[in-house]
Amino acid sequence: MRYWRDPLDAGQIEAPGGDVHILADRCKGCGFCVEYCPRQVLEMSREFNRKGYHPPEIVDSRACVNCGLCEMICPEFAIFCLELAASTENPSRVLASPGAEAEEAR
Amino acid sequence: MTVSTNPTVGQEMEHPSAPLLRMERIPHVWCPSCGIGTVVKCYATALERSGVDLDKVSVVSGIGCSGRVAGYLKLDGFHTTHGRAIPFATGLKLGRPELLVTVISGDGDLVGIGGNHFIHAARRNLDLLVILINNFIYGMTGGQNAPTTPLGAKSSTMPFGNFETPFNLPHLAASSGASYVARWTCLHIRRLTWSIEEAIGKRGFRFIEAVAPCPTLYARLNKLGSGLDAMRFYHDTAEIRNGADTREVDVSFQSPIICGKFVDEERPTFLDLMHDHYSNRLGDGYVPMPPEGGMLHER
Structure with missing residues (x-):
């Protein structure tokens, strides 16, 4: 998330991580989740599901902050988000701090 | 790579709303990019919260399309005849006053065929939560002109555009006496959920209009694109004006949809008034219906 001005406590706030689950065969390809994901985690895939629709696919799972918007807006109950527990596999990320992202990429 | 600490990851996981849905009936019949499913999700979330x-x-x-909601929610429900959702709900509420009775139906069903019931339930301030999913057209039967179709919009029975003045639903509800009136679109998922949650905690006739895209008929006949285009339209033009005068919130064809909570006032409900009246007139001879119902069996 980009701010025009960094919040004063940005360095102390840890962004939660989210684990996006897509039930591909239930999807009807409306694209609401792809359009409105605030972190651009999703993209329409080129694959077909069992019903012949293009379900979304995860392109950047690390960007997800578990906001749950995809889960709320999906009319098909086909996508949901679970919070990742902070652990060694999931190094905590700090909002609006460019250094943290570079460190994470290493 | 992200690794989840949830032990069930890797197996087929079920949606968090699954306990509230009849999963054997999912996937539902609604068209791709129809907004009714989003409203159902918002209602389920509001119930959980x-x-x-x-x-x-x-x-x-x-x-109607929205009439199928009762069949998909794993709650006590009833799929009534056309337009008679509110009469059925009235009987249910009076027979078992402890229940939270929700009416979820479409614009054609609630204010077209059942319009009379709607205004009288609002007039009596019956203790009902009414969620009206408005797609501006009769979707299930083939796109006929509905009482909410905006002026100039095309429908299958008005191929040259609608010339009938549509209902302004928040104003209809508010002027009939509803004690809570709000309108949101399918895009305002958080506000719609909060609004439903707030209305669950209140008493009286609570009316929430949820504007939903109908990609198959309304959008196709009017060349408005897919449901996603409708969502983009809501995103670009919808205006939130809480407490607005309901006379000014009517919807014209592709005009900005004014959303918000318009009316929120506490008034005595039908049951309150009935209990007061009969307690005064009959004294001890009046036995009110117990909350769980069933008075007739005991006497």
């Missing part, structure tokens, strides 16, 4: 006893919740639907 409000913490009400799900055994004391019932959902009543009429006929």
